[in-house]
Amino acid sequence: xxxxxxxxxxxxxxxxxxxxxxxxxxxxxxxxxxxxxxxxxxxxxxxxxxxxxxxxxxxxxxxxxxxxxxxxxxxxxxxxxxxxxxxxxxxxxxxxxxxxxxxxxxxxxxxxx
Amino acid sequence: xxxxxxxxxxxxxxxxxxxxxxxxxxxxxxxxxxxxxxxxxxxxxxxxxxxxxxxxxxxxxxxxxxxxxxxxxxxxxxxxxxxxxxxxxxxxxxxxxxxxxxxxxxxxxxxxx
DNA sequence: CGGAATCCATATGGATACTG
DNA sequence: CAGTATCCATATGGATTCCG
Numbered sequence: 001x002x003x004x005x006x007x008x009x010x011x012x013x014x015x016x017x018x019x020x021x022x023x024x025x026x027x028x029x030x031x032x033x034x035x036x037x038x039x040x041x042x043x044x045x046x047x048x049x050x051x052x053x054x055x056x057x058x059x060x061x062x063x064x065x066x067x068x069x070x071x072x073x074x075x076x077x078x079x080x081x082x083x084x085x086x087x088x089x090x091x092x093x094x095x096x097x098x099x100x101x102x103x104x105x106x107x108x109x110x111x112x113x
Numbered sequence: 114x115x116x117x118x119x120x121x122x123x124x125x126x127x128x129x130x131x132x133x134x135x136x137x138x139x140x141x142x143x144x145x146x147x148x149x150x151x152x153x154x155x156x157x158x159x160x161x162x163x164x165x166x167x168x169x170x171x172x173x174x175x176x177x178x179x180x181x182x183x184x185x186x187x188x189x190x191x192x193x194x195x196x197x198x199x200x201x202x203x204x205x206x207x208x209x210x211x212x213x214x215x216x217x218x219x220x221x222x223x224x225x226x
Numbered sequence: 227c228g229g230a231a232t233c234c235a236t237a238t239g240g241a242t243a244c245t246g
Numbered sequence: 247c248a249g250t251a252t253c254c255a256t257a258t259g260g261a262t263t264c265c266g
Contacts, residue, residue: 050239077246
């Protein structure tokens with residue numbers, strides 16, 4: 001088998017664990033659907049994410065080059081977020097997983113009982 | 114956009130957050146590659162997972178019907194793990210993500226600095 | 227061999243208050 | 247508007263010990 005371990009870090013696990021956190025997927029799907037969004041747009045779109053967690057999530061996605069942040073020097077401030085090329089290249093994989101989850105959600109929840 | 118929130122639970126987030134934990138992906142890839150495996154096989158294959166975490170991970174995957182556990186009443190005990198049909202149906206999606214992560218790992222790590 | 231049980235450290239996430 | 251800064255609760259994961 002492929003050796004994902006033992007050589008220090010595991011990029012796969014690293015990437016997956018970031019996307020599997022509580023908010024990243026929601027942010028990415030929302031950006032994919034709506035294109036360019038402001039901070040407040042994202043917060044309303046997701047609905048129940050706190051300001052802090054949305055900021056933390058966006059900073060992480062930005063650090064990984066998956067989301068781009070563009071701030072305008074205006075008052076009141078305006079900040080726009082959008083997917084980068086790398087982010088867009090990720091979405092087909094994510095969409096596949098989302099579809100799988102939707103197809104199997106009922107069965108899985110049933111299974112747990 | 115699709116409404117992943119507000120209606121109580123979000124099956125997508127639920128499923129994704131489980132797979133994004135520290136060990137599930139490694140277990141699934143290992144089972145996909147090696148077929149039927151015993152507990153000790155899995156532990157050696159992954160390399161640095163503790164007994165406890167491997168147990169916890171396998172129990173969760175089993176509860177979701179992604180992995181099947183078969184115990185034989187022998188001494189010393191023998192327990193086999195394998196992917197279920199549902200688990201196998203998940204692997205193409207996961208493999209897509211793994212490939213994406215491998216292709217972009219260098220760029221992402223570079224980006225973070 | 228394949229766990230279960232316990233204890234503990236750290237990581238993750240939420241609530242609240244404040245700010246350029 | 248789009249954050250930062252604190253503080254705190256819980257979740258996750260590791261080390262160790264014990265067991266059929």
